Amino acid sequence: MEKHLGNEPILTIENLKKSFGELEVIKDVSLAIEPKEVVVIIGPSGTGKSTMLQCVNLLTKPTAGKIYLENQEITAPSINADKVRQRIGMVFQEFNLFNHLTAIENVTIGMTKVLGMKNTEARNKGMYELERVGLAEQATKYPSQLSGGQKQRVGIARALGMDPHIMLFDEPTSALDPELTGEVLNVMRKLALEGMTMMVVSHEMSFAREVADRIIFMDEGYIVEQGSPHKLFNNPKSERTRRFLSMIGSINREK
Amino acid sequence: MNESLLFMQRIIPELLQGTKVTIQLTFGSLFLGFAIGLLAALIRVYGNRWLQRVVIGYVNIVRGTPLMVQLFVVYYGLPDVGLTLSRMTAAYITLGLNSSAYQAEYFRGAIQAVAHGQMLAARAIGMSRLKAIRFIILPQALRLALPVWSNEMIAMVKYTAVVFLIAVPDLMGKAKIISSRYFDPIATYIAVAIIYLVLVAIATLILRMINKKLNIPEGALDGVRR
Numbered sequence: 095m096e097k098h099l100g101n102e103p104i105l106t107i108e109n110l111k112k113s114f115g116e117l118e119v120i121k122d123v124s125l126a127i128e129p130k131e132v133v134v135i136i137g138p139s140g141t142g143k144s145t146m147l148q149c150v151n152l153l154t155k156p157t158a159g160k161i162y163l164e165n166q167e168i169t170a171p172s173i174n175a176d177k178v179r180q181r182i183g184m185v186f187q188e189f190n191l192f193n194h195l196t197a198i199e200n201v202t203i204g205m206t207k208v209l210g211m212k213n214t215e216a217r218n219k220g221m222y223e224l225e226r227v228g229l230a231e232q233a234t235k236y237p238s239q240l241s242g243g244q245k246q247r248v249g250i251a252r253a254l255g256m257d258p259h260i261m262l263f264d265e266p267t268s269a270l271d272p273e274l275t276g277e278v279l280n281v282m283r284k285l286a287l288e289g290m291t292m293m294v295v296s297h298e299m300s301f302a303r304e305v306a307d308r309i310i311f312m313d314e315g316y317i318v319e320q321g322s323p324h325k326l327f328n329n330p331k332s333e334r335t336r337r338f339l340s341m342i343g344s345i346n347r348e349k
Numbered sequence: 350m351n352e353s354l355l356f357m358q359r360i361i362p363e364l365l366q367g368t369k370v371t372i373q374l375t376f377g378s379l380f381l382g383f384a385i386g387l388l389a390a391l392i393r394v395y396g397n398r399w400l401q402r403v404v405i406g407y408v409n410i411v412r413g414t415p416l417m418v419q420l421f422v423v424y425y426g427l428p429d430v431g432l433t434l435s436r437m438t439a440a441y442i443t444l445g446l447n448s449s450a451y452q453a454e455y456f457r458g459a460i461q462a463v464a465h466g467q468m469l470a471a472r473a474i475g476m477s478r479l480k481a482i483r484f485i486i487l488p489q490a491l492r493l494a495l496p497v498w499s500n501e502m503i504a505m506v507k508y509t510a511v512v513f514l515i516a517v518p519d520l521m522g523k524a525k526i527i528s529s530r531y532f533d534p535i536a537t538y539i540a541v542a543i544i545y546l547v548l549v550a551i552a553t554l555i556l557r558m559i560n561k562k563l564n565i566p567e568g569a570l571d572g573v574r575r
Contacts, residue, residue, distance in 0.1 A: 151473060180475035190470035193570050194489045204474035207484050236566050249470075256474055 102165070104129045104260055104291050105150065110159035112145055119145045121315030123159075127260070132292045134302040134323075137312035138338060143295040144187075146312075147262045150293070151182050164259065180208060183253030183261040187268050189245040191237040197224060197248045198233040201255045209256070223251040227281050243274035247281055254285075261285065263294040299342060303327060311335045353536045360527050360537060367523030368544055374509040374519060375548075377441050379502060382448025389449060390456030395482070404453065411450035416511055419443050424515045440512040440519075444505070451501055459494035460486060489570055492563055499556045506548050520544060 103126035112120040120142040127133055135143045148154040150161060152168060152175040161169045168178045192200050198220050205216040224230045227247035237245055246266055253261060263282065267275040279301045286292060286305045296302065302309055303323045310320040311332070319326065319335045330336045389404045396404070411419070424439040434442065463486050471481035513522035524541045528534040 153469060153472060176472075176475050176477050179473055182473075184470075184473035186466060186470060186473075188466050190464075190466035192467065192470065192485055192489075194492065194565055203484060204476070207480055208475045238566050252470075252474065 106162040108160045130289045134306040135310045183258030185263045187265040227251045242270045243277040260291040357540045367520040370519040378444035381445025385449035386452025389453035408450045459490040
């Protein structure tokens with residue numbers, strides 16, 4: 095899949111470190127993501143993949159290092175974190191839909207309360223976003239009335255409603271039954287084709303192989319290896335990458 | 350028996366005057382208790398450590414002392430420090446503050462029952478903490494709190510009776526006056542009991558209406574309990 099990537103990175107991470115008390119989760123990570131690039135981050139659990147996404151979205155404060163979004167340092171003390179988060183879409187493993195709101199209200203509440211959009215305008219845009227994820231018919235349902243896959247698609251629509259410049263996916267299919275992951279991955283595939291910049295933490299290897307422009311393998315708080323899916327899956331350089339891939343491969347075969 | 354009914358009929362108008370005061374006290378105190386209780390609960394969950402301690406102290410003192418003692422302190426005690434309140438004001442303040450401590454605990458529990466992920470997701474779409482609390486956390490927390498809050502409302506109808514001790518002319522106060530005027534306490538207090546029953550029934554109906562209005566599909570918020 096050839097894609098024309100811009101030259102200026104949309105997101106740059108420089109020497110990111112994050113500790114929780116004594117525990118060093120991210121030891122030293124530097125990384126640049128170009129516009130329209132789809133980066134899939136893989137690695138054993140507890141190696142700081144999700145923490146890195148939370149740092150990028152300023153939901154967690156880095157211990158050290160700098161993060162730039164479109165040439166603006168978002169880790170600077172003077173930055174308005176709420177404004178930064180409006181430009182970054184986040185999709186959670188546990189969906190985190192607002193339980194007291196219908197699907198459409200989940201999508202529009204950010205538009206009306208954060209962006210100050212008018213109700214009718216927000217409603218139109220909200221319906222458009224729900225259509226994008228194939229859930230226009232479920233607009234008036236509450237999260238408790240939706241399946242896991244549908245919930246996650248609403249979660250994606252909610253993030254898209256804010257017109258993010260980059261989307262972060264934190265294991266978006268890990269909480270789903272296997273038969274429901276497909277519908278979520280299809281939506282993500284479509285987004286990638288539309289040119290959305292995406293940073294995805296996931297163990298869906300076939301998705302990564304097919305959609306990712308670049309795979310990053312993280313282990314013990316470092317980036318161990320990165321490259322195109324073809325290079326990383328077929329010809330991993332590091333022994334640790336090889337071991338992880340064969341482990342994941344055997345799990346995937348068992349499914 | 351017939352005599353008793355006639356007697357009740359005669360005292361009803363005066364009892365209804367008292368009932369009006371009881372209703373005012375119930376709603377006034379619930380409202381005051383709601384405002385202070387909600388604020389206290391928010392401080393307890395989101396406030397800084399010192400404010401939290403102040404709230405914990407306040408809640409423990411109010412919940413740990415009898416309502417009657419609180420009423421006497423406010424009405425008879427405060428004049429000693431130069432603050433003299435009218436009977437009605439003392440009644441509102443005592444009942445309102447008393448209720449606020451209980452409501453604070455109900456609301457705190459409900460706020461904490463809303464999953465952490467709700468706040469994360471709200472912040473992730475760019476909401477400030479204040480907006481997230483207002484539009485995402487509180488609407489869920491208040492719904493979760495409604496069942497226990499219902500008890501508070503029904504209890505409050507009856508708690509107000511304590512104010513007859515400082516001669517507030519509420520339902521109970523009127524009953525005391527009437528029973529000593531006509532020397533027929535049994536018939537008087539039976540009439541009073543019936544009026545309280547009716548008030549509680551009305552309160553239950555109001556709560557049922559609120560519950561219906563706020564209703565979102567059954568179990569919709571259960572998933573948020575952790």
